[in-house]
Amino acid sequence: MDKHLPDDLPGQSRLLKTWLMLMALTLFSMWSAQLSDESRALSLPIWSVALVLLSVGFKVQQILMVYLNLRVSSAGWRGGFLCLLAVTILLVGLGYWSAKG
Amino acid sequence: MWVLILSEMLVFSAFFILFAWQRAQEPALFNASQQLLDPVAGGLNTMVLLTSGLGAALAVQAIAAGNSRRCRQWLTLTMVLGLVFCVIKIIEYADKLGAGLTPETNTFFSYYYLLTAFHLAHVVFGLGLLALATWHNSRENVETVTAFWHMVDLIWVMLYPLLYLLR
Structure with missing residues (x-):
């Protein structure tokens, strides 16, 4: 299908790779959040909060750039x-960090 | 469309920041309340919505390549997965309400119901738009509607960890 695309849309293989990455990052976030019964009673360490937030930020960036195709938009919109x-x-x-202080 | 998407993201971002700072005032209450949610159901819904996003992106590819029939098939898959998301969410609501957890239970559950119901309303609206785009599937319609759907998708990607994972 990629060969017949008339413009700069992401190709099928890129879409599939992005989807796989998004699924893997969702599982990684769940793992980082330590979801066992004993762990859920405790606050997460700050590094774990950071891992979850970084993973979320990267997922949203990928959805914007690949699924929404923001990469072909103007620098102003991207920025x-x-x-x-x-x-x-x-x-x-910062909100989570301040709660730990 | 970018203006609408950016405006929606601004509104949700303001709620997310408000939630995080409200939580900082009452971390014990928020942590205890969060334990009553099912993070696996939330994670499953995240994967369902991400997969529907893939269907939406493939529908744009199909219509750009002039394949109207394939586009309709991808849009139908996107809608089916959107409906699965709604069903899982309604089951979650029924479970929580059945356990006596309402928006008035505490601050955490006020946010939980407000944010998830506001998002669910967007999902339902998006499903209506997808149905219209399946019927009149010009390239412009499909691109506009799927852009809205991706926005709904990315808002959930941010909402899920806030409500279900971070503590």
């Missing part, structure tokens, strides 16, 4: 979306 994502992840992370 706007990525800035909003970075600020959100940072402020959420």
